[in-house]
Amino acid sequence: MKKFINANIYKSNAKEIIVADGKFLEIGNNLRVCDNTIDLKNKLVLPPxxxxxxxxxxxxxxxxGLGAKTGTLFEAIALWPKFKKNLKASEVRERAIKGIYDEVSQGVQYIRTHIDVTDPNFTALKVMLDLKEELKDKLDIQIIAFPQEGMYTYKGGRDLVEEALKMGADVVGGIPHFELAREFGEKSIHDIVNLSIKYNKLIDVHCDETDDPNSRFLELLNALVLMEGIGEMTTASHTCSFGSADNSYAYRMFDLFKRSKMNFISCPTENIYLQGRQDSYPKRRGLTRVKEFLEEGINIAFAQDSINDPWYPLGNGNMMNILDNGIHLAQIMSPNEIENDFDLITYNGAKCMMLDQYGFKIGNPANFIVLDENNVFDAIRKRVNVIASIRNGEYLFKRETKYDIKLDL
Ligand SMILES: [Zn+2]
Structure with missing residues (x-):
């Protein structure tokens, strides 16, 4: 048994945590005395x-992998299919572990990953299924069967998604706006919902990731999951076009999203980089309506999306950076908004993933992180680091605070 004291727990008045057998035993104040006591020095404590x-x-x-020379988007996209054909499991594994390290070493303990299953050998999927099991003491991984090249841009695409679900993928993916015609995009949405029901899997679709305000696959996805009663199991990622739709349409849809209880994910750095490319000025931001979703009580989370891939050259697994960019781009910085902004990289993502043992509840795995500040406002304002990550009651890592230096001014 061990006790953490002087913990400024996010959205809680409790300052003390007692952990036993890797789980939260007690959370509160003036808890029992423990021999093994760790002082968190009033630092902000969040769920991972x-x-x-x-x-x-x-x-x-x-x-x-690609050996990019110019580093442009177009060069990379041209190289991708060739690269994909020659994927080696050992290389996929090495790169994936590097990406996981980036994230876990900065406080992430839960990743939902899209794995391209338009590869009949399922090389990457097999690697990821192994890693999910091997690394489960360090982080939870959810795997999406994601048809990067579509279900109907060639024959057999849909069946590869089904096969991936049978192999153990947790979530059905899709990319309807990339299909060759609107009809095929709609067909893919029906398939996604049917596969979810058939195999009892969650849904997470790359949906309307375009500036085209007429891309309306989100509307169909929402209607189907509303009718089937599986909205809470469903996430629409990106939905950039919804940021270009007009208000009369958007407000009608808000009501329908509330009824279905569907989740949304926005990838702020990725979409500000990729969208608006055909605009002159004014130039759109390419983000979905993050601020309005929050105001309407519709669940939305932020995500990294890419780390140094053909779609986005940067990315380092630092969720504070994603939050920082996202709250600027979506203009969510009133005092009340800032007090709740950490939800976007913690509780809201957990809700998308339907993590039922997440957060500070008695009996949940004792997973949490410690930030290098005492309160939410200063943590966000200073974009502070995660100085400790605790999983099942044990330190995954601990690092020095930046305030260890002394500077005379
Ligand atoms: Zn993506």
Missing amino acids: YVDPHLHLDYVYSLSE
Whole structure:
């Protein structure tokens, strides 16, 4: 048994945590005395960061795999199919572990990853299923069967998704706006919902990741999951086009999203980089309506999406950076908004992933992180680091605080 004291727990008045057998035994104040007591020095304590949208089979493929010369988006996209054909399991594994390290070493303990299953050998999927099991003491991984090249841009695409679900993928993915015609995009949405029901899997679709305000696959996805009563199991990722739709349409849809209880994920750094490319000025931001979703009580989380892949050259697994960019781009910085902004990289992502043992509840695994500040406002303002990550009551890592230096001014 061990006791953590002087913990400024996010959205709680409790300052003390007692852990036994890797689980939260007690959370409160003036708890019983323990021999093993750890002083967290009034630092801010959060549940671990959640990254609910990351392509772990692509990480570092831009600089290490593709041998990019100019580093432009178009060069990388042209190289990708060739690269994909020659995927080696050992290389996929090495790169994925590097990406996981980036994230876990900065406070993430939950990753939902899209794995491209338009590879009949399922090389990356097999690697990821192994890693999920091997690394379960360090982090939880959810795997999406993601058809990067679509279900109907060639024959057999849909069946590969089904096969991946049979092999153990947790979530059905899709990319309807990339299908060759609207009809095929709609067909893929029906397939996604049917596969979810058939195999009892969650849904997470790359949905309407375009500036085209007429891309309306989100509307169909929402209607189907509403009718089937599986909205809470469903996430629409990106939905950039919804940020370009007009208000009369958007407000009608808010009501329908509330009825279905569907979740949303926005990838702020990725979409600000990729969208608006055909705009002159004014130039759109390419983000979905994050601020309005929050105001309407519709669940939305932020995610990293890419680390150095053909779609986005940067990325380092630092969720504070994602939060920082996201709250600027979505303009969510009123005092009340800032007090709740950490939800976007913690509880909201956990809700998308339907993590039922997440957060500070008695009996849950004792998983939490410690930030290098005492309160939410200063932690966000200073974009502070995670100085400790605790999993099942044990330190995954601990690092020095930046305030250890002394500077005379
Ligand atoms: Zn993605």
